[in-house]
Amino acid sequence: MLLLDTNVIVHAMYKGSQLHLPAATLLQRALREKGGYCIAPQNLIEFLSVVTRSRFVDPPMRPENATEVASTLFRSRRLRKIYPVRGTAYRAIAEGKRMNLTGTAWYDLYLAVTMRDNKVETIVTENIRDFRAVDFISAIRIQDAQ
Amino acid sequence: MSLPRDVRKRIEDRLERHDAVVITAKKGVYRVFSKDEYLAKIELAKTVQPSKYRKKKPPPDPLGAVEGRVLSSLSRDEMYRK
Secondary structure, eight states: OEEEOHHHHHHHHBTTSTTHHHHHHHHHHHHHSTTSEEEOHHHHHHHHHHHTOTTTEESOOOHHHHHHHHHHHHHOSSSEEOOOOTTHHHHHHHHHHHHTOOTTHHHHHHHHHHHHHTTOOEEEESOGGGGTTOTTSEEEEGGGOO | OOOOHHHHHHHHHHHHTTOOEEEEEETTEEEEEEHHHHHHHHHHHHHHOHHHHSOOOOOOOTTOOBSOEEOSOOOHHHHTOO
């Protein structure tokens, strides 16, 4: 089971992105084949945050279009959704303390701990470097996940 | 290898005529050719090049992608920065 990171969904939605083709291929597969791919609620909220801001994408998506995409992903029965459980935040705090984390790396860690709590071991992402410090999951590049 | 009865029959018919037999299998469909028929078919495909005329698959677009670009890295460091 692979988790599709937020940037996979964003690249899949923008035809001019260099990663559009591999990202759209992955997303299409995730929406057609049951049991191979998942996302977390954090990914959907980050997607909405990114695609509605002109700092990240040109043009930004209108909120009604962006929420339509997020709803489709959320409603898909083939794309699994994984959720933090009661102890996820506590375990993230413990791991972050052990790793001496600072700043925005905590968000990556929280996603990684959510994955571990759901027995998902691999994330597909544009930024594999951000997950190097996390030793209990592995990260692969979008173009290598085909 | 167990073959469907009608395929076995076609092979036997060819063998009775002392033809060399070529059997192709694609998605569970067997076709039986004599060697000459098969070679002619291969040659024909080289001349006609059906792949040239085959309709190209449209690129994957599961959610209706928009024309546009991603402007920056999408690391969480970027995403959560003010």
